[in-house]
Amino acid sequence: xxxxxxxxDYDPAAFxxxxxxxxxxxxxxxxxxxxxxxxxxxxxxxxxxxxxxxxFVGPDQDLIEAARGKLEQKTGVSVETAHLEQLATFGHPDRxxxxxxxxxxxxxxxADPPDPVAGIDALDSAWVxxxxxxxxxxxxxxxxxxxxxxxxARNRIEYTTLATRFLADEFTIAELxxxxxxxxxxxxxxxxxxxxxxxxxGFVTATGRSVSHGKGRPAKTYAAGxxxxxxxxxxxx
Amino acid sequence: xxxxxxxxDYDPAAFxxxxxxxxxxxxxxxxxxxxxxxxxxxxxxxxxxxxxxxxFVGPDQDLIEAARGKLEQKTGVSVETAHLEQLATFGHPDRxxxxxxxxxxxxxxxADPPDPVAGIDALDSAWVxxxxxxxxxxxxxxxxxxxxxxxxARNRIEYTTLATRFLADEFTIAELxxxxxxxxxxxxxxxxxxxxxxxxxGFVTATGRSVSHGKGRPAKTYAAGxxxxxxxxxxxx
DNA sequence: GAAATAGTGTCTTTGAGACAATATATG
DNA sequence: CATATATTGTCTCAAAGACACTATTTC
Numbered sequence: 001x002x003x004x005x006x007x008x009d010y011d012p013a014a015f016x017x018x019x020x021x022x023x024x025x026x027x028x029x030x031x032x033x034x035x036x037x038x039x040x041x042x043x044x045x046x047x048x049x050x051x052x053x054x055x056f057v058g059p060d061q062d063l064i065e066a067a068r069g070k071l072e073q074k075t076g077v078s079v080e081t082a083h084l085e086q087l088a089t090f091g092h093p094d095r096x097x098x099x100x101x102x103x104x105x106x107x108x109x110x111a112d113p114p115d116p117v118a119g120i121d122a123l124d125s126a127w128v129x130x131x132x133x134x135x136x137x138x139x140x141x142x143x144x145x146x147x148x149x150x151x152x153a154r155n156r157i158e159y160t161t162l163a164t165r166f167l168a169d170e171f172t173i174a175e176l177x178x179x180x181x182x183x184x185x186x187x188x189x190x191x192x193x194x195x196x197x198x199x200x201x202g203f204v205t206a207t208g209r210s211v212s213h214g215k216g217r218p219a220k221t222y223a224a225g226x227x228x229x230x231x232x233x234x235x236x237x
Numbered sequence: 238x239x240x241x242x243x244x245x246d247y248d249p250a251a252f253x254x255x256x257x258x259x260x261x262x263x264x265x266x267x268x269x270x271x272x273x274x275x276x277x278x279x280x281x282x283x284x285x286x287x288x289x290x291x292x293f294v295g296p297d298q299d300l301i302e303a304a305r306g307k308l309e310q311k312t313g314v315s316v317e318t319a320h321l322e323q324l325a326t327f328g329h330p331d332r333x334x335x336x337x338x339x340x341x342x343x344x345x346x347x348a349d350p351p352d353p354v355a356g357i358d359a360l361d362s363a364w365v366x367x368x369x370x371x372x373x374x375x376x377x378x379x380x381x382x383x384x385x386x387x388x389x390a391r392n393r394i395e396y397t398t399l400a401t402r403f404l405a406d407e408f409t410i411a412e413l414x415x416x417x418x419x420x421x422x423x424x425x426x427x428x429x430x431x432x433x434x435x436x437x438x439g440f441v442t443a444t445g446r447s448v449s450h451g452k453g454r455p456a457k458t459y460a461a462g463x464x465x466x467x468x469x470x471x472x473x474x
Numbered sequence: 475g476a477a478a479t480a481g482t483g484t485c486t487t488t489g490a491g492a493c494a495a496t497a498t499a500t501g
Numbered sequence: 502c503a504t505a506t507a508t509t510g511t512c513t514c515a516a517a518g519a520c521a522c523t524a525t526t527t528c
Contacts, residue, residue, distance in 0.1 A: 016296040017254025020328070020339050059253040059337060063328040089326040089341050091257070091300040100296060102257050102339065104326050174480075192518060194481060199516090216479025217525040232516070411507075429491060431508060436489085447499095453506025454498040469489070475528100482523070489516085496509070501502100 019101045022066045023054035023142065025087065025149025026075060026108040028127065029166040031178040035127040036146060037074060037116055038138075042123050045097050046139030050128070052146065054103065067106040074125070075113050083109040083165040088148055095141045105145045107152050109165040154183050159233045161203050164224035170207055172219035173197055186237055196234060202227025256338045259304045260291035260379065262324065262386025263312060263345040265364065266403040268415040272364040273383060274311060274353055275375075279360050282334050283376035287365070289383065291340065304343040311362070312350050320346040320402040325385050332378045342382045344389050346402040391420050396470045398440050401461035407444055409456035410434055423474055433471060439464025 026037040038050040053074045057066040064086070068079045075082075084106055091102035116125040130150060135143040157163040163179045164171070177193045180186075197203055204222035212218040263274040275287040290311045294303040301323070305316045312319075321343055328339035353362040367387060372380040394400040400416045401408070414430045417423075434440055441459035449455040 018257045018294070018339075020255045020257070057255070057328070060330045062330060063326065063339070086325055088323055089300065091294070091341065093297045093299060102255075102294075102300070102341075104328065104339075172480085189518065189520085190479085191481070191483095191520080196517080212526065213479080215477075215527055217481075219480060235517085237518095409507090426491065426493085427506085428493080428508070428510090433490080449499065450506080452500055452504075454508075456507060472490080474491095477526105477528085479526080480524075482521105484521080485519085487516100487518080490514085492511100492513085494509105494511080497507075499506080500504085 016100070019096075019099060020057045020063075021054050021101055021103045022057060022063060022070060023052045023090075023103045023105045023145055024067060024070055024074075024108055025052060025105065025146055026071065026110060027149065027153055027166075028110045028113050029179050029182050030112075030127075031182045034130040034150075034182050036130060036133075036149075037113075038126060038128045039074075039116075039119070039122040040124040040126075041139055042121050048123065049137060049139040051139035052105075052142045053125075057104075063104050064106075067104075067108075071106075071108050074117055074119070075108075075110060076117050077110055077113055081111065083107075083162055085152075087145070087152055090141055090145060092141065103140075103145075105148065107149045109153065109162060111165065111167050154236070157183060157234070158230075158236055160229055161224065161227050164204070167224075170209070170211075170221045170223055172211065172221055173204075174219055176204070176222075180234065184236055188237070200227070200230050200232065200234070201225075203230060253337070256333075256336060257294045257300075258291050258338055258340045259294060259300060259307060260289045260327075260340045260342045260382055261304060261307055261311075261345055262289060262342065262383055263308065263347060264386065264390055264403075265347045265350050266416050266419050267349075267364075268419045271367040271387075271419050273367060273370075273386075274350075274362065275365045276311075276353075276356065276362045277360040278376055279358050285360065286374060286376040288376035289342075289379045290362075294341075300341050301343075304341075304345075308343075308345050311354055311356070312345075312347060313354050314347055314350055318348065320344075320399055324382070324389055327378055327382060329378065340377075340382075342385065344386045346390065346399060348402065348404050391473070394420060394471070395467075395473055397466055398461065398464050401441070404461075407446070407448075407458045407460055409448065409458055410441075411456055413441070413459075417471065421473055425474070437464070437467050437469065437471070438462075440467060 028035050037053060039053055041047055041049055041051050053070055055070050057063060067084060071079055071084060087105040087107045089104045093100060135146055163176060166179045167175055173194050177188055181188055202225040205225045207221045207223055209221045210218040211221050265272050274290060276290050278284055278286055278288050290307055292307050294300060304321060308316055308321060324342040324344045326341045330337060372383055400413060403416045404412055410431050414425055418425055439462040442462045444458045444460055446458045447455040448458055
C-alpha cells in the first residue's frame with residue numbers, strides 16, 4: 001500500500017483524484033434468451049447509446065452498497081432474492097473521456113424480473129437478448145464488462161448452485177435444465193441431467209408438489225437446496 | 238454509468254475524490270512452503286506492521302501497469318516470466334484511516350525469486366511462509382486480500398496450467414507435483430499424477446533431457462506446454 | 475388412443491485412485 | 502546389492518453420455 005521510493009507516495013491526498021463508479025451486468029434467463037439489462041443514455045458522452053446500469057460510489061458508501069442500490073433501483077428487485085458478486089475492475093485511463101474513472105463491475109443474477117424501471121435520466125431501458133446485440137456499440141468499455149459478466153456466469157453454474165438464482169422459488173428440473181442450455185447454448189440430455197441434479201447433494205430439494213405445463217406428464221417441483229457448491233460439478237459439454 | 242435521479246451524478250468532477258491503489262499478493266512455492274512477499278511498514282498508519290506490497294496508481298497509468306511496476310520493483314523479476322492477474326477490489330470506506338482509498342488487488346505467481354528488494358521506505362521485506370503467519374496482524378485489510386489471493390491460486394491450478402509458473406523453465410513431474418501438494422496441503426500419488434499430467438494435452442512438453450537429484454532414478458525434464466486450460470482438470474482431492 | 479413431456483434402466487466409455495511391478499540412478 | 506525415486510501396469514470404482522424404455526398427463 002505505501003512503500004515506494006518517492007515522498008509523495010506517502011500522502012494519499014497528494015494524489016490526483018479518481019472517480020469511482022460501479023457498473024452492473026444484470027442477467028436473467030428467459031429461454032431461449034439470455035437477457036441483460038441495458039439503459040439508453042440521455043447525455044453525452046455516448047448519448048443515445050446503450051450502456052450498463054451504473055453510477056458513482058458515494059464518499060462513505062461501500063462498493064457493494066453502491067452496486068446493491070443500483071440493482072434495486074433499476075430492477076425493482078430486492079437483493080435478497082438476487083445474486084450479486086464482484087466481477088472485475090476496469091480502469092483504463094481513457095475509458096471515460098471526461099476524467100479518470102475507475103469502475104468496479106458487478107454481476108447480478110435474477111429470476112423473472114419485472115419490466116425495468118425507467119430512470120428520468122435515461123431515454124429507455126430494456127432487457128436485451130445477448131444474441132442479436134452488437135456489443136461493440138455499447139458505451140464506454142461496456143462491451144468488455146458485459147463479456148466478462150457473461151463468461152463469469154457461464155463458468156459459475158458449472159461449479160456452484162447459482163443456476164437456481166435464475167428461477168423462481170419453485171421450479172422443475174426441466175426449467176433448471178433450460179437455464180444451463182440457455183447460458184451454454186447447448187442441448188442437454190433430459191434423462192442424464194435429471195439424474196445428475198438429483199445426485200448432487202444439496203443442489204435441489206423436492207417440494208412434494210407437481211405442476212402441469214399443459215401437455216405431457218406433470219413435473220415434480222423443487223426448491224433450491226442448501227448447497228452453494230456442486231459436488232460433483234455439472235461439467236460443460 | 239450515468240443514470241441516476243440526482244443531477245450531480247452527471248458530473249464526475251462534482252464527486253468527492255477517491256485514491257486508487259494496487260496491492261499485490263505475490264506467491265512463490267518453495268516446498269514445503271508457500272511464501273508471500275511482505276513488507277514491514279516504516280510509516281503510520283500501521284507502522285512496523287507487515288503489509289502487502291502496493292502503491293498508488295498514477296493519474297494516467299493503467300491499473301495493470303501500476304501492478305506490473307510494483308511487481309518488478311519489489312521482486313526484481315520481469316513480468317514476462319511471471320503470471321499477473323487481477324484478483325478483486327477492496328473499497329470499504331474505513332479500510333484506510335487517512336482517506337477514502339479503493340485498492341485493486343492483483344495476484345502474481347513467481348518461480349524461484351531472488352531475495353526481495355528492500356525499498357528505502359520499508360523497514361524490511363521478506364518471503365513469509367503462509368503457515369506460521371498470523372494473518373490478522375497484517376496492515377489495513379490485507380488479511381482479506383491475502384486470503385483471496387491464496388484461495389484464487391489454489392483454485393486456478395485445478396483448471397489451468399498456471400502451476401508451471403511456480404517452476405523454472407525446465408522441471409520434473411515430481412517438482413510439478415510438489416507445487417500442487419504445497420498449495421493444497423495434500424500428498425498426491427506419484428504414479429497417478431504422472432499419468433494425469435502427461436494425459437492432459439499441452440500441459441507439459443518433454444525436453445528429452447533428464448536430471449539426477451542425487452538418489453533414485455533420474456527424472457525426465459519438461460517445459461510448460463502451450464495449453465492455458467487443463468482438459469481434463471486436475472481435481473483437488 | 476396419439477402426442478408430448480417427465481422420469482428410470484442399462485450399457486459403454488472415460489477418468490480417478492489404490493497399489494503392485496518395473497526401471498535406473500547413488501552409495 | 503540396498504535404497505531411493507521415477508515410471509509403467511493393472512484393477513476397481515465413479516461419473517458421463519447414448520439411448521431404450523416406462524409413466525402420466527392433455528387432447
